[in-house]
Amino acid sequence: MFRLMAVLALLLSSSLTLAADTSPDFTLASNKGDNLRLAEQRGDVIMLNFWASWCGPCRQEMPLLNELNDHYAAAGFKVWGINVDAERADAEKLLAKIPVDFPVLFDSAGDVSKLYGVDAMPSSVFIDRDGKVRQVHRGYRAGDEAEYKKIIKELIRE
Numbered sequence: 001m002f003r004l005m006a007v008l009a010l011l012l013s014s015s016l017t018l019a020a021d022t023s024p025d026f027t028l029a030s031n032k033g034d035n036l037r038l039a040e041q042r043g044d045v046i047m048l049n050f051w052a053s054w055c056g057p058c059r060q061e062m063p064l065l066n067e068l069n070d071h072y073a074a075a076g077f078k079v080w081g082i083n084v085d086a087e088r089a090d091a092e093k094l095l096a097k098i099p100v101d102f103p104v105l106f107d108s109a110g111d112v113s114k115l116y117g118v119d120a121m122p123s124s125v126f127i128d129r130d131g132k133v134r135q136v137h138r139g140y141r142a143g144d145e146a147e148y149k150k151i152i153k154e155l156i157r158e
Contacts, residue, residue, distance in 0.1 A: 023127045024115040028082070028105035031095065036080065036103060039131070045077045045155040047148070048125040050113055052084050053094040055121040057140040062098050064145045068152065069102040075156045076129070082107050084118070124148070128155050 023046075027037040038046070049065055051058035062081070069079040081104040083091040088106050095104060107113055116125055120138040128134050135151050137144065 021133050023125070023131050023133045024112075026112045026115060028107060028112060030103040030105045031092070032103050036105060038127075041078065041127075042131050043076065043129050045072075045075075045129060045152065046127040047077070047079045047152070048082055048116070048127065049079060050082045050084055050107075050116070050118045050121065050123045050125075052121050053090040054085075058122045059094065059098060060142070061122055061140040061144075062100055066100040066102060068145065068148060069100075072152055072156065077152055077156055078102065080105060082112060084108075084110060084113050084121070126151050126155060128158060 023038060025037065025039040027035050030036050038048075047065070047068070049061070051062070053059075065079050065081070069077070079102040081100065081102060083104055084107050085091045086108055088108060091104065091106065105112075116123075116136075122140050124135075124137045125133055126135040126137075134155060137147070137151075
């Protein structure tokens with residue numbers, strides 16, 4: 001029983017954690033044809049969404065992230081999808097089936113994923129206007145987008 005309680009506590013604590021560290025800077029190539037650098041986004045609220053083409057919950061979440069990106073863009077919010085597939089072609093094949101308006105960056109070597117300690121697919125990192133990591137959300141289940149909206153609204157009001 002104790003082991004079950006410990007596992008449940010770990011799962012609950014890992015799904016949504018608060019942080020206050022400055023987000024590690026990086027530059028990655030995007031599907032839009034240019035390189036994007038995180039440090040150049042200061043002043044905007046950024047949601048980094050780490051995903052892979054083989055991840056079912058990632059595929060389920062992508063259209064919802066696209067809606068969030070479109071809805072809150074005028075308020076200074078951006079979604080950046082960060083694909084972690086070893087082969088960029090795998091990501092591009094999925095994007096042909098599930099197109100998104102937000103930029104998708106390619107982290108084939110996994111360097112940025114390591115910087116952010118990504119250990120679950122998908123994982124979302126919310127960064128405030130000052131470039132600080134404020135929330136980390138691991139995994140996706142239907143309905144998580146309601147929590148995303150709360151986080152986004154809070155960060156764009158600051």
